[in-house]
Each structure stands twice: as C-alpha cells, then as structure tokens.
Amino acid sequence: MSINEVFMPALSSTMTEGKIVSWVKSPGDKVEKGETVVVVESDKADMDVETFYEGYLAHIIVPAGETAPVGAAIAYIAETEAEIATAQSLANADGAAAPSTPAPIPVPVAAIAAPATPSQNGSNHEPGRVVVSPRARKLAKELKVDLNTLTGSGPYGRIVAEDIEVAVGKVQPVTTPVVTPAPTPVAAPAPVAAPAPVATPVVSSAVPGQVVPFTTLQNAVVRGMVASLSVPVFRVSYTISTDGLDKLYKQIKSKGVTMTALLAKAVAITLQKHPILNASYSDQGIVNHPNINVSVAVAMDDGGLITPVLQNADAVDIYSLSRNWKSLVERARAKQLQPVEYNSGTFTLSNLGMFGVDTFDAILPPGQGSILAIGASRPQVVATPDGLFGVRQQMQVTITCDHRIIYGADAAGFLQDLAKLIETNPQSLTM
Numbered sequence: 069m070s071i072n073e074v075f076m077p078a079l080s081s082t083m084t085e086g087k088i089v090s091w092v093k094s095p096g097d098k099v100e101k102g103e104t105v106v107v108v109e110s111d112k113a114d115m116d117v118e119t120f121y122e123g124y125l126a127h128i129i130v131p132a133g134e135t136a137p138v139g140a141a142i143a144y145i146a147e148t149e150a151e152i153a154t155a156q157s158l159a160n161a162d163g164a165a166a167p168s169t170p171a172p173i174p175v176p177v178a179a180i181a182a183p184a185t186p187s188q189n190g191s192n193h194e195p196g197r198v199v200v201s202p203r204a205r206k207l208a209k210e211l212k213v214d215l216n217t218l219t220g221s222g223p224y225g226r227i228v229a230e231d232i233e234v235a236v237g238k239v240q241p242v243t244t245p246v247v248t249p250a251p252t253p254v255a256a257p258a259p260v261a262a263p264a265p266v267a268t269p270v271v272s273s274a275v276p277g278q279v280v281p282f283t284t285l286q287n288a289v290v291r292g293m294v295a296s297l298s299v300p301v302f303r304v305s306y307t308i309s310t311d312g313l314d315k316l317y318k319q320i321k322s323k324g325v326t327m328t329a330l331l332a333k334a335v336a337i338t339l340q341k342h343p344i345l346n347a348s349y350s351d352q353g354i355v356n357h358p359n360i361n362v363s364v365a366v367a368m369d370d371g372g373l374i375t376p377v378l379q380n381a382d383a384v385d386i387y388s389l390s391r392n393w394k395s396l397v398e399r400a401r402a403k404q405l406q407p408v409e410y411n412s413g414t415f416t417l418s419n420l421g422m423f424g425v426d427t428f429d430a431i432l433p434p435g436q437g438s439i440l441a442i443g444a445s446r447p448q449v450v451a452t453p454d455g456l457f458g459v460r461q462q463m464q465v466t467i468t469c470d471h472r473i474i475y476g477a478d479a480a481g482f483l484q485d486l487a488k489l490i491e492t493n494p495q496s497l498t499m
Contacts, residue, residue, distance in 0.1 A: 070147035071155045072121045076136045079110035079407060084291075087135045087284050088142065089114050093125045096152065099145060106142070109284050113410070114403045123147040126155030135284075205404075207232040216402065285372035295434045299349075303429055304476065305466040306483035310445040312494040314461055320386070320498065329378075329390040332362040332417060333497045334489055335440060336381035339415060342482040346414045348437045349472045363413025363433070364393070366400055375433065376400050377413045386498050421445060427464040437474055438482075441466045 076086050087109040099105055104116040105125060126146040130136045144155040204227050208215050213235050220227035282290065313334075317327055339346045339360050348355045360382045363375035376396035378389060399405050415437075418430040421444035430441035445463040452458045465486075469479050489496065 070123075071126065071151055071158060072123070072145045072147075073141040074105065074117075074119060074143040074145060076108070076130075076138050076140050076142050077117055078138045079108065079113075079115045083110045083138060083288075085135050085137045085284075086110055088130055088132045090132050091128060091143075092116075095125055095127060097125050099123060099125055109403070110407075113405045113407070115407075119145060121145045121147075124149055124152055126152040127158075204229045204232050211236050215404070216398065283371050285368060285374065289372045292434050293431055296432050299432055299434075300471045301432050301468050302471050302476065302479075303466055303468050304479040304483060305427065305464060306480075306487060307462050307464055308487040309450075309491045310461045310463055312492070313490050314445065316494045316497070323387060324394070325386055325390045326393055328364055328417075328419065329386055329393050330494075330497055331419065331442060332364060332378050332381050332393070333386055333389055334486060334494075335415065335417060336360045336362055336378075337497070338482060338486040338489055340382055341485055342478065344474055344478050345438045345467075345469070345482045347473060348414070348435055349470050354473050357414040359414065361412050361414045363410075363416040363436075365416065365418040365430075366397055369401060374400050374405070374410055375413055375416055376405060376410055377408075379412065416440070417442060421463060427466060429466055430468050432468050432470060437470045438479075439468050441468070 079086065089107040089109050091106050093099055093103075093105045099119050099122065101120060101122045102118050105119050106117045108115055108117050123145045124147075125143060127144040128142070129144070130140075130142040136142050144158065146152045146155045205215070207213075207229050208227075211232060213232050215227060218227050218231050218235055220231055313330065317325070317330060343356060344354075346357055346360055348357070359380050362378045362381040364378065365373050365375050367373050376393075376399075378384070378392060378396070381389060384392070396405070396409060400410070413433070413436060416430070416433050416439040418439060419442040420428055421442050424444050426446070427443045428441050430439045432439050443464040443466075445461045447459050448462045449457055450460045450462070465483065467479050467483060
C-alpha cells in the first residue's frame with residue numbers, strides 16, 4: 069500500500085503559510101508525476117504546485133479558500149484506485165474528516181450545471197484571476213502571447229498550452245470548439261455566487277466597527293517591516309535638478325520609455341561606481357552581489373505592496389528595461405510573478421513623487437542594504453553659477469542605508485554621482 073501526502077510548499081524565503089486558490093484536480097482524478105494539482109497563493113503570487121507522485125488524488129485535506137502552514141499536509145495521493153477509500157479512511161482517522169464536509173459547499177453553486185465532480189475540489193477561483201499551467205506560461209513567453217487576452221479551456225478557466233497554440237494559429241480551428249464550451253460551465257454555475265464568501269474588496273471599504281483580516285500579501289509586508297526594525301539605519305537626502313532628465317523623457321516617451329525605467333537605469337549605472345550600496349549584510353560579513361537588480365515598489369489594488377525586480381538594470385538598454393517593467397507590473401497585479409521576479413532585488417526604489425509627495429523616508433527592505441525614496445520634481449527658484457536667479461526643476465531624494473555595512477560618506481558619494489549623471493549627462497541613459 070502506498071499513500072502519499074501533498075505538503076504545502078515554501079514558495080519563497082519569507083512564506084510561512086499558503087492559501088489554496090483552487091484545486092486543479094478533484095478527488096478520484098488520475099495525476100501524473102510533475103503534474104499541477106493545486107494553485108497556491110504565497111505571500112506575493114499565485115503559483116502552480118506540482119506533485120512528486122503518480123496515482124490518484126484521494127482526499128483533499130485543505131479546501132480552496134483556506135490556508136495551511138508551510139509543510140502541512142493538504143491532500144492525499146493514493147498509488148492505485150483501490151487505495152482511495154483507504155486514504156479517505158486515513159483522513160477520517162487523523163481527524164481530517166472536517167475538510168470533506170466543507171468540500172460540498174460549492175456544490176449548490178455548481179448544481180445548475182449538475183456535474184458533482186468539478187465542485188468536489190471546493191474551488192473558489194476568482195473569475196478575474198488568471199491561472200496558467202507551467203507549460204502554457206513557458207510557451208506564451210516563447211511565442212510572445214499576452215496571457216491576459218486569452219480565455220482558458222482548462223478547469224475554472226485555466227489557460228493550458230493548447231490555448232497558446234490556438235492563439236498563434238499552430239492548432240487547427242478544429243480545436244476551437246473544445247475551447248469554446250470550456251468557459252460555459254464556468255458561467256453556468258453562476259460564478260458570481262462563488263466570490264461572495266470572499267468579500268474582501270467589499271469589506272475593505274472601511275465599514276465602521278469591522279475588523280478586516282490581513283491578506284496574505286499584507287501579512288508578508290507586516291513581517292518584513294517588523295524585521296526591518298532590528299536593522300540600524302541612517303538617512304541622507306539630496307536635491308537633484310531634473311531639467312535634462314525631463315527633456316529626455318519627453319523625447320523618448322513615445323517609444324514606450326517610462327520615467328521609472330529611466331530612474332532605475334540611472335541608479336543602476338551609479339551603483340557600478342558604488343558597489344557597497346548594492347551589497348547587503350549577513351552574519352558572516354558583507355554580501356557583494358554579482359548583479360545589479362533594482363526593485364521598485366508597486367502598490368497592489370487589494371492592499372499591500374510588492375517589489376518587482378528589474379534584473380541587471382545597468383546592462384539592459386532603456387527600451388528593453390521599459391518593456392520589462394511594463395510586463396512586471398501587469399503580472400504583479402495579476403499575481404503571476406515568479407519568486408525570482410520579486411525576491412532577487414539588491415537595491416530598491418520607492419517613488420511617491422508621482423503622487424506629488426515632496427520628500428519622505430522609506431523603510432529598508434529585509435535582505436538589502438539600501439532603498440532610495442524619490443519625491444516629486446517641482447519648479448524651484450535657484451541661484452545660478454553666474455550669480456543670477458533662475459527656475460529649475462528639482463526633486464528631493466532620500467536614501468536609507470544599513471549602517472552595519474554602509475557609512476555616511478558612502479551614501480553621500482552615491483547621491484552626488486547620481487545627481488551628476490541626471491543633471492549633466494542624462495543622454496547616457498539611452499546608450
């Protein structure tokens with residue numbers, strides 16, 4: 069007899085628990101080794117979880133919509149069909165019978181379409197969330213297909229590889245009828261009723277007297293911010309004139325270049341001269357990172373924030389960097405980022421200048437040595453070198469550094485060179 073447990077995986081270094089978004093497989097379904105069986109919401113993204121075993125999904129311990137600690141069993145996989153009943157008995161013996169009770173809760177939702185099997189996985193998959201199989205995501209990247217434009221033909225609208233092939237015309241239209249009916253069962257079960265229990269957007273509208281639970285992402289932010297309190301930091305501010313940068317931005321904005329990409333590029337180039345600002349602290353000593361990966365803070369619509377990473381920002385041209393940034397933001401808000409795309413940053417930018425904020429301090433993210441807070445660029449009356457007065461666009465930037473490895477002179481030298489680049493040679497950002 070062989071009955072294996074499916075455990076809640078650690079999908080990131082900061083993840084302590086995960087929430088089941090949806091079960092791709094239902095009890096009784098055949099599963100292959102390496103096949104996706106469940107979609108889990110980690111602290112930053114929705115991830116496909118594959119099984120290490122071949123057999124049959126015998127019992128779901130943690131239904132969709134519920135959370136479990138990392139390492140906890142969330143399902144049983146039986147090696148043979150004959151062992152499914154044994155696995156279910158094992159679940160009951162372990163006191164896990166309760167999860168089988170809430171599993172039928174979504175059945176009334178699916179009762180209109182009559183199939184009982186799809187509802188047994190207890191899925192509360194939100195209609196607005198895009199779920200993609202690993203193979204489909206890889207194929208979409210290779211063929212440059214925008215996943216947000218597709219309607220998946222898999223369970224609960226899941227996008228599979230065949231959908232990508234249909235989109236690029238690799239599959240004959242004969243496949244289209246298969247794709248078309250797939251969304252129908254999703255619409256027929258009245259999915260409007262499914263998200264009703266998960267009324268976070270409604271509850272979050274600040275109803276007096278109510279306590280709104282933190283989302284998984286918000287909990288991750290809380291843990292990170294509390295951890296940052298143990299780091300001794302200092303802050304240095306600097307005023308930078310942006311007339312040249314603003315002029316450059318107006319010239320190349322039509323080519324898809326963003327101000328975020330320009331600032332990230334300027335910071336990355338300056339970090340080449342000041343590698344200590346790109347380093348981080350460890351108990352063993354200073355960690356000098358081989359790459360300059362610039363994280364940029366992005367506020368999420370449902371609360372919390374995430375920091376997508378522009379990898380090798382110093383070596384990537386400004387046009388590719390801007391395209392990468394646009395893709396990162398779109399996938400971040402759709403919760404489709406891979407862990408390396410949000411946890412590999414070596415330096416962070418936080419730009420509240422777009423909201424008109426003049427100056428602010430940013431909290432140092434765990435595992436990094438520096439974060440730069442960028443304020444709004446505003447016209448200011450200044451004294452020119454020839455003794456006259458003039459109007460210049462200026463912005464205030466403030467860097468927060470880990471004082472265990474970075475000192476005041478290091479931060480000041482970095483800001484001085486950053487200002488020099490932006491003020492006197494912004495055109496170099498396009499080279």
